Amino acid sequence: MSVHQTGLRVRYAETDQMGVVYYANYLVWMEVARVEFCKSVGFSYEQMEREDGILLAVAEVHCRYLYPARFDQEVTIHTSLADAHPRMVRFAYEMRLGEDGRKLAIGETKHVFCGRDLRPTRLPEKYHRNFGIG
Amino acid sequence: MSVHQTGLRVRYAETDQMGVVYYANYLVWMEVARVEFCKSVGFSYEQMEREDGILLAVAEVHCRYLYPARFDQEVTIHTSLADAHPRMVRFAYEMRLGEDGRKLAIGETKHVFCGRDLRPTRLPEKYHRNFGIG
Amino acid sequence: MSVHQTGLRVRYAETDQMGVVYYANYLVWMEVARVEFCKSVGFSYEQMEREDGILLAVAEVHCRYLYPARFDQEVTIHTSLADAHPRMVRFAYEMRLGEDGRKLAIGETKHVFCGRDLRPTRLPEKYHRNFGIG
Amino acid sequence: MSVHQTGLRVRYAETDQMGVVYYANYLVWMEVARVEFCKSVGFSYEQMEREDGILLAVAEVHCRYLYPARFDQEVTIHTSLADAHPRMVRFAYEMRLGEDGRKLAIGETKHVFCGRDLRPTRLPEKYHRNFGIG
Numbered sequence: 001m002s003v004h005q006t007g008l009r010v011r012y013a014e015t016d017q018m019g020v021v022y023y024a025n026y027l028v029w030m031e032v033a034r035v036e037f038c039k040s041v042g043f044s045y046e047q048m049e050r051e052d053g054i055l056l057a058v059a060e061v062h063c064r065y066l067y068p069a070r071f072d073q074e075v076t077i078h079t080s081l082a083d084a085h086p087r088m089v090r091f092a093y094e095m096r097l098g099e100d101g102r103k104l105a106i107g108e109t110k111h112v113f114c115g116r117d118l119r120p121t122r123l124p125e126k127y128h129r130n131f132g133i134g
Numbered sequence: 135m136s137v138h139q140t141g142l143r144v145r146y147a148e149t150d151q152m153g154v155v156y157y158a159n160y161l162v163w164m165e166v167a168r169v170e171f172c173k174s175v176g177f178s179y180e181q182m183e184r185e186d187g188i189l190l191a192v193a194e195v196h197c198r199y200l201y202p203a204r205f206d207q208e209v210t211i212h213t214s215l216a217d218a219h220p221r222m223v224r225f226a227y228e229m230r231l232g233e234d235g236r237k238l239a240i241g242e243t244k245h246v247f248c249g250r251d252l253r254p255t256r257l258p259e260k261y262h263r264n265f266g267i268g
Numbered sequence: 269m270s271v272h273q274t275g276l277r278v279r280y281a282e283t284d285q286m287g288v289v290y291y292a293n294y295l296v297w298m299e300v301a302r303v304e305f306c307k308s309v310g311f312s313y314e315q316m317e318r319e320d321g322i323l324l325a326v327a328e329v330h331c332r333y334l335y336p337a338r339f340d341q342e343v344t345i346h347t348s349l350a351d352a353h354p355r356m357v358r359f360a361y362e363m364r365l366g367e368d369g370r371k372l373a374i375g376e377t378k379h380v381f382c383g384r385d386l387r388p389t390r391l392p393e394k395y396h397r398n399f400g401i402g
Numbered sequence: 403m404s405v406h407q408t409g410l411r412v413r414y415a416e417t418d419q420m421g422v423v424y425y426a427n428y429l430v431w432m433e434v435a436r437v438e439f440c441k442s443v444g445f446s447y448e449q450m451e452r453e454d455g456i457l458l459a460v461a462e463v464h465c466r467y468l469y470p471a472r473f474d475q476e477v478t479i480h481t482s483l484a485d486a487h488p489r490m491v492r493f494a495y496e497m498r499l500g501e502d503g504r505k506l507a508i509g510e511t512k513h514v515f516c517g518r519d520l521r522p523t524r525l526p527e528k529y530h531r532n533f534g535i536g
Contacts, residue, residue, distance in 0.1 A: 011433065011437075012437065013430045015151035016146055016147065016151070017150070017153045018323055024147060024295035027291060027292035028413060028415045031413065044474070045474070057286070058333055061330070062328075062329070062330045063328065063329050065327055070151075072446070118287075118336055146299050147296045147299055152457055152520070153520075154520065157460040157463060161429065162279060162426050165279065169280065180340040191420070191467070191470070192425040193466070193467055194465065195425060195467075196462075197462065199459070206303065206312070206313070252420070283419040284417050284419070285420075285422075285473055286419075290415055292415060
């Protein structure tokens, strides 16, 4: 599967008093990377949610923190599709410092396709090829 | 008008690398205090939004930061209604350290009543007395 | 080991456009619960960080989301010590709706004791019994 | 004075259950824009904080919300220096939708130069010309 690369810069708001990025913010970065990944394989998450009423509810997240990121550093996130079915999808993430490629964290998220009522549903067929299903 | 008092404790997540609470988080505290204020005058913001489809969109915020709050400190927020009409409402906030009453910040928010479409609307009459509109 | 129970109420800020709590905020709740757990076993995280220069850097997090939490709901977090050594500690969390006890999420965090320079260190002996070490 | 333009894209994390960007996040955007503005006039906020121990503590913020921003929209922030003295600086912000230039919000922040102890200090002379002081 394809790997998509997203860049972002650490915001002051994302640091904590330890002087490094607060751990929950890596999950926000995963979301940013995930949205961009989806665009890179040809579909808009925003559109799927608005037009088809399909949401990607997070079912599980895992993250290992290897090296702390700091304010104003550039971070590169490599996102790939780890698994995809009509009912769920898993993404894998690798976060690195832009400057020297040092690995900051690795993570994974698992998502379930849901309707607006947040009940599990199936991904519409028209999106299957975007996720390599089928 | 009544003044409502809300207490909260500073979360690690709310600090930044300056070692104090990041400035945007005071607005989150105002929201927490506002929601509790509404309950104290007899109505549930959550219910109004869910049952009547009335939202309180923020139109304006102002905050003066007087003294920095730090991790794990108790903060007390005094909230009062500064103004209320069927179309808008203004709240005033005073944030103090729980420990010694030192003033941390003062703020104000102005809100417009909106429907789900985010267009301005009028507060239903049944809620008028909660806001002292009369 | 002891289990500590922490209560909090969902903030509007913690929701996202799906109408439920954004997934990264569960990690903030884990932090709130962890800090309270530490107090319940007799020591202050804030003090350890300030006086001894010992930080609890997060090394790993895992969270499974079972049921979505919504604005203004009360959430109860049961926190326990899953493992503790002089170099690291693991906490386990179970988050439930206050109203009916419905399980919202389960999670785990692993932490490494660090000095101010963020290099791994050993937990000072005086704190060992708080964590049931040795 | 110069006006600097910063672009960003609305994150899912920044929305709330109203379906629009939560109001406190505009202050995070101001910070992002402010940091970029500083770079554009030739100095690094990160470096000043790390090397000179000079912090820009926020003393006051004001924001007027004109139109709601939504997930995945591009936002453009125009930042300018409203005022600058050796002891304080004020920034003005104008936030617009990237797509059609619609004005989302206008804001202002006032900052006081502080040392690491968070006591007011003077901006070192070497930075004066960056802020047009003198």
